Amino acid sequence: MSIELKNISKSYGPYQVLKNINLTIQSGELVTLLGPSGSGKTSLLRILAGLEFADEGTLLIHGKDLTDAPIKKRKAGFVFQHYALFNTMTIRENIAYGLRVRPRKFRPSKKTIQDRVNQLLHLIRLEPYSNRYPSQLSGGQRQRVALARALAIEPHILLLDEPFGALDAKVRKELRQWLRQLHQQVKMTSLLVTHDQEEAFEVSDRVVIINKGKVEQIGTPTEVYENPANAFVYDFIGNVNQVRGKINDGLFVNGNFRIPVDTLDRSDGIAYIRPDQFTIKAANNGPSDCTLSATVTHIHPVGSVIKLELERQDETQSIEVEVTKREFDELSLTKNQHVFLEPRQVKVFAAD
Numbered sequence: 559m560s561i562e563l564k565n566i567s568k569s570y571g572p573y574q575v576l577k578n579i580n581l582t583i584q585s586g587e588l589v590t591l592l593g594p595s596g597s598g599k600t601s602l603l604r605i606l607a608g609l610e611f612a613d614e615g616t617l618l619i620h621g622k623d624l625t626d627a628p629i630k631k632r633k634a635g636f637v638f639q640h641y642a643l644f645n646t647m648t649i650r651e652n653i654a655y656g657l658r659v660r661p662r663k664f665r666p667s668k669k670t671i672q673d674r675v676n677q678l679l680h681l682i683r684l685e686p687y688s689n690r691y692p693s694q695l696s697g698g699q700r701q702r703v704a705l706a707r708a709l710a711i712e713p714h715i716l717l718l719d720e721p722f723g724a725l726d727a728k729v730r731k732e733l734r735q736w737l738r739q740l741h742q743q744v745k746m747t748s749l750l751v752t753h754d755q756e757e758a759f760e761v762s763d764r765v766v767i768i769n770k771g772k773v774e775q776i777g778t779p780t781e782v783y784e785n786p787a788n789a790f791v792y793d794f795i796g797n798v799n800q801v802r803g804k805i806n807d808g809l810f811v812n813g814n815f816r817i818p819v820d821t822l823d824r825s826d827g828i829a830y831i832r833p834d835q836f837t838i839k840a841a842n843n844g845p846s847d848c849t850l851s852a853t854v855t856h857i858h859p860v861g862s863v864i865k866l867e868l869e870r871q872d873e874t875q876s877i878e879v880e881v882t883k884r885e886f887d888e889l890s891l892t893k894n895q896h897v898f899l900e901p902r903q904v905k906v907f908a909a910d
C-alpha cells in the first residue's frame with residue numbers, strides 16, 4: 559500500500575510544527591524520517607496514524623483519501639519507543655490480542671489466530687519464549703514482540719516511532735539488522751521515525767531529512783550522504799569540516815584556499831568538506847589554490863580508519879581528515895609532519 563502526503567501543514571497554537579510536507583512512500587518501501595529533536599517527526603507520524611489531524615493537506619493511503627478518517631480506517635500497525643505489552647499476558651497472548659478482540663463477525667477462527675501467532679513467533683525468532691511474560695524478556699526481545707503484535711492484525715502500513723530508542727547501543731545495532739531483514743521478508747510499507755543517523759542509514763530504502771517542520775531532502779542514504787542538498791543536511795549528516803570565507807566573482811576565498819563556485823553573487827560562504835574526502839600529499843604538485851597546507855597535530859587510529867587532526871598553516875583552523883590504514887602506512891605520516899590536503903569533493907553554500 560502506498561502512502562501519499564500532499565501539502566501537509568500543522569500548527570499548535572501560533573507554532574507551526576509542519577510546513578507543507580510532500581512525501582510519497584511506495585508500496586513495500588521502508589522510509590525513515592530523520593531530524594533533530596522537535597523537528598516535527600512524531601507529529602507527522604501521528605497525523606498518518608490518525609492520532610492527530612492536519613490543518614491543511616491530504617493523506618492518501620493506496621490512493622484512498624483518508625485525511626479525515628479515524629484511526630481504525632487507516633489499518634496502521636504501531637510500535638513505539640516504550641513497549642506497551644500487557645504484562646499479565648504471555649507473549650503468545652500479547653501477539654494474538656489484536657485479533658482476539660475483534661468483533662465476532664471479523665474475528666478469525668481460533669486455529670487461524672494460532673497459526674498466525676506461530677508464524678509471527680517464528681518471524682521474530684522467539685518461538686521458545688512464547689509462554690513467557692514480558693517481564694521475563696530482555697528489552698530487545700520485548701520490542702520484537704511489540705513488532706509482531708503490530709503485524710498480527712495484518713496492517714496496511716507500519717509506523718515505528720523510535721522503536722529502539724530505549725535500548726542500549728549494542729542491542730539497537732542488532733535490532734536494526736534484524737528489522738532490515740524482517741522488512742525484506744514482509745515488505746510492508748513502513749515509516750520509521752528516528753534521530754539516530756546510523757539507524758536511518760542502515761535500515762531505510764529512503765531517508766527524509768526534516769528540520770523545523772520542513773523537508774530538507776529526500777533520497778537514498780547514499781544520495782543524502784554523498785550529495786547533501788543544503789548546508790543543514792551537510793551539517794546534520796556525518797562529520798564535516800567547515801571553512802568560512804567570501805564568495806566573490808565566481809570564487810570562494812579563504813586565506814590561500816580558493817574554489818570556483820557557480821554563483822556570481824557576493825556573499826559570505828561556507829565550504830563543506832567531509833573528512834574522508836581529502837587526498838593527502840607530501841608535496842604540493844596539484845593546483846595550489848585548491849589545496850590546504852597543514853601540519854599533523856594528532857593521530858587517532860580507530861580500527862581500520864585513521865583519524866587525523868591537522869592545523870592549517872595559513873589560517874587558525876583545525877581540519878579533520880580520515881584515511882584508511884593502508885593510505886596512512888603508504889604516506890608514513892607522523893605527528894608534526896607538514897602535508898598538503900587536496901579535497902576531492904567540496905561544496906560551497908552561501909552563509910545565512
Ligand SMILES: Nc1ncnc2c1ncn2[C@@H]1O[C@H](COP(=O)(O)OP(=O)(O)OP(=O)(O)O)[C@@H](O)[C@H]1O
Nearest residue numbers: 570571575593594595596597598599600601602753
Ligand atoms: N500537542 C502538542 N501541543 C503543542 N505543541 C506540540 C504538541 N505536540 C508537539 N508539539 C511541539 O511540536 C514540535 C515538534 O514536535 P515533535 O514531537 O513532532 O518533534 P520530533 O521531531 O518528533 O521530536 P523528538 O525527536 O524530540 O521526539 C515540538 O516543538 C513540540 O514541542
